[in-house]
Amino acid sequence: MILSKLKEALICIMAGRATLPYPFKPHDPAADFRGYPEVDVDKCIGCGACAAVCPARLIKIEDKDQTTRHITRLLERCVFCGRCADVCPEDAITMTGQFQLTSDQVRQDLVHECDIFMATCKRCGHCYEPATPLDRIMSPGFRHDQIDRGGDRCRHTHVRADQAEAEAVGTADGEDS
Amino acid sequence: MTTKEIGVELETQFGESVLEVSSPHPGRMYVTIDPGSVAEVAAYLQDGLGCRFVINAGTDRRRERGKFLVTHFFAKDEDHIYLALHAEVAEDAPHIASITNAVPGANWAEREIRDMIGVVPDGHPDPRRLVLSDDWPEDLYPLRWDVEHGIKPPLAECAVPRKPPPEGTSVVPLGPYFPTLEEPAYFRLFVEGESVVGADYRGFYNHRGIEKLGCSVLTYNQIPFIAERICGICGTVHSTSYCQTVEAAAGIDVPERAEYIRTILLELERLESHLLWLGIAGHVVGFETVLMQVWRMREPLMWLCERLTGNRKTYGMNIVGGVRRDIAPDLYDDISRVISDIEGEWQALYDALPGDSTLMGRLKGTGILTREVAEKYCAVGPTARGSGVAIDVRVDHPYAAYDRVEVKKCVYDGCDNLSRTLVRLDETLDSISIIRQALADIPDGAILAEIDEDIPGGRQAMSAVEAPRGEVFHWLLTGGENRPERWRVRAPTYANLQVVPPMLEGTDLADAPLGIASFDPCFSCTDRMEVLDVDSGQIRVCSGDELSHKMETTERS
Numbered sequence: 001m002i003l004s005k006l007k008e009a010l011i012c013i014m015a016g017r018a019t020l021p022y023p024f025k026p027h028d029p030a031a032d033f034r035g036y037p038e039v040d041v042d043k044c045i046g047c048g049a050c051a052a053v054c055p056a057r058l059i060k061i062e063d064k065d066q067t068t069r070h071i072t073r074l075l076e077r078c079v080f081c082g083r084c085a086d087v088c089p090e091d092a093i094t095m096t097g098q099f100q101l102t103s104d105q106v107r108q109d110l111v112h113e114c115d116i117f118m119a120t121c122k123r124c125g126h127c128y129e130p131a132t133p134l135d136r137i138m139s140p141g142f143r144h145d146q147i148d149r150g151g152d153r154c155r156h157t158h159v160r161a162d163q164a165e166a167e168a169v170g171t172a173d174g175e176d177s
Numbered sequence: 178m179t180t181k182e183i184g185v186e187l188e189t190q191f192g193e194s195v196l197e198v199s200s201p202h203p204g205r206m207y208v209t210i211d212p213g214s215v216a217e218v219a220a221y222l223q224d225g226l227g228c229r230f231v232i233n234a235g236t237d238r239r240r241e242r243g244k245f246l247v248t249h250f251f252a253k254d255e256d257h258i259y260l261a262l263h264a265e266v267a268e269d270a271p272h273i274a275s276i277t278n279a280v281p282g283a284n285w286a287e288r289e290i291r292d293m294i295g296v297v298p299d300g301h302p303d304p305r306r307l308v309l310s311d312d313w314p315e316d317l318y319p320l321r322w323d324v325e326h327g328i329k330p331p332l333a334e335c336a337v338p339r340k341p342p343p344e345g346t347s348v349v350p351l352g353p354y355f356p357t358l359e360e361p362a363y364f365r366l367f368v369e370g371e372s373v374v375g376a377d378y379r380g381f382y383n384h385r386g387i388e389k390l391g392c393s394v395l396t397y398n399q400i401p402f403i404a405e406r407i408c409g410i411c412g413t414v415h416s417t418s419y420c421q422t423v424e425a426a427a428g429i430d431v432p433e434r435a436e437y438i439r440t441i442l443l444e445l446e447r448l449e450s451h452l453l454w455l456g457i458a459g460h461v462v463g464f465e466t467v468l469m470q471v472w473r474m475r476e477p478l479m480w481l482c483e484r485l486t487g488n489r490k491t492y493g494m495n496i497v498g499g500v501r502r503d504i505a506p507d508l509y510d511d512i513s514r515v516i517s518d519i520e521g522e523w524q525a526l527y528d529a530l531p532g533d534s535t536l537m538g539r540l541k542g543t544g545i546l547t548r549e550v551a552e553k554y555c556a557v558g559p560t561a562r563g564s565g566v567a568i569d570v571r572v573d574h575p576y577a578a579y580d581r582v583e584v585k586k587c588v589y590d591g592c593d594n595l596s597r598t599l600v601r602l603d604e605t606l607d608s609i610s611i612i613r614q615a616l617a618d619i620p621d622g623a624i625l626a627e628i629d630e631d632i633p634g635g636r637q638a639m640s641a642v643e644a645p646r647g648e649v650f651h652w653l654l655t656g657g658e659n660r661p662e663r664w665r666v667r668a669p670t671y672a673n674l675q676v677v678p679p680m681l682e683g684t685d686l687a688d689a690p691l692g693i694a695s696f697d698p699c700f701s702c703t704d705r706m707e708v709l710d711v712d713s714g715q716i717r718v719c720s721g722d723e724l725s726h727k728m729e730t731t732e733r734s
Contacts, residue, residue, distance in 0.1 A: 004531070008466060031484070080493075
């Protein structure tokens, strides 16, 4: 019995102090920790894939009118699974390392809302977010990727738009092509 | 015996009562019988063929077939078979013969079917309400398709009558907030002096509506994340078992690398759980040093899992078809180092504890669960293995990569608390060995199967996984619109808790908490369905309509 107690005591002494000084010193989680899901609203195209896969069904999509999609996230229910980030086609969602999320004002702190201007590219039909308010006012035309292209090329049809232009010059006389 | 031979036996014994026999997957068979003979067939499966009762399920198939489906699930472990016994009862006569008198392990399961689907088990010895709360109205059966998942019925007075204590005994309540495990569970112990002569259990305080969600509003790939949260510590076992049912039902081939990754995660989870339990066991007997030191040695494992999966627990790794994240080869050394450190610490502990006569005095000879009682009530996991019942799903019904690694069944005959402790200690060491084997043999390749089509309806599959507490069993019936029709979950503690009242008989009152804790009960796993109140500020799953109402009030305020 005494020997057993000595061995147990040795285990304790060898262990020393195991407690971290958190919260008095910060403690960062691992690199790929799944914490608070941050949404880059500028990248969002309002496709709703995140809402379709969320297991807690906390993402609510409401079309306010023909061109405005309102997305609400009740993040108090988030389980931080990261499926929204996985499926977002625009990589607009990042699982951050933020885990300190307790709040006594949950309705203020943990509800995320945004309005997405909805437009579809006339060439390929994919949804996109026009870069500037001016583009939004003008009839939505093509989706842009690079600003240096003059802001009127759809990323998906980038090459095809160029070719189409080149071809269009060739058939300018109205010949059948 | 093969599934074919079992089919022949049943047809020989019961002739016309056997309506259909099928075996769509290896080790699985589905037998549909006339409901009038369910009691005889169940008794024959258990006593004649040596099968073990697992669980049953009630499914509302009135829309498709005008019937309720009652299914009893059995396991024939030595032949690696799971058998589903289907019986349909008419919707205007929702009754079926009870099998509990012949199969005592079915006691709770039949009461649950009555609560949830409304099919009454005629002749059941104790037909009290089991899972629904005392204020849930009668005649409102949550798992029927016409009961909305978000329903909030008016309060009713349906208190479950408590079993009166036998003559000359008094009641010592352990609960409803269980003192040492700090979870809601209510054991009413009937005591004579210091000796426990009987017990009555009332649980299901944490019922959450998970199966209802699964068969009403969730899609196939949302369920793994809910399944993972059935339990706070057995996460991956539930998500793996569920994904395996969908994969089997739809004929999806999981890539081999994903199977190995699942195996590694399942064993890491076993380590986390057994080390947690060892600490809790120490805490329950007042030996706080064991709690502190074991949880200290467990902590690097939690950080490892955070590096591997993105979280300490609730790994979120499983979806249908495989896993979401790969384990990069440079993490193999990380895993090896952590488990080697644990192995070293385990050895030091194993060296120190047996000589501690105070601790041994609390463990040895207490909480006796005879092999007979364990088998009679269909106990599983270390609870059963500590009483000489040599069953382990990893060996009896291999899944993931378990058919490609060597797994040891850790069995002890002591039938006491010490026996169950030794089972878990041995399993801890064996888990380390399995992880090492898996890391050595894991092949390269994809981690997720490509799924191009909807999951077809009308298919079913059974899947089981050996959780740290025993056999987890899932059954799935696929439905239309690419959603499940019915998803049934049986966690091991559901079976093991039924063993507690007979186990406690004849023990000292002081040993009761440890006896209960030695089963490593997971009340979260057992109580899988609940509806909580939103107005009191507690979290609850809202329907779409309720959410929009909530949204409007938020905007206004």
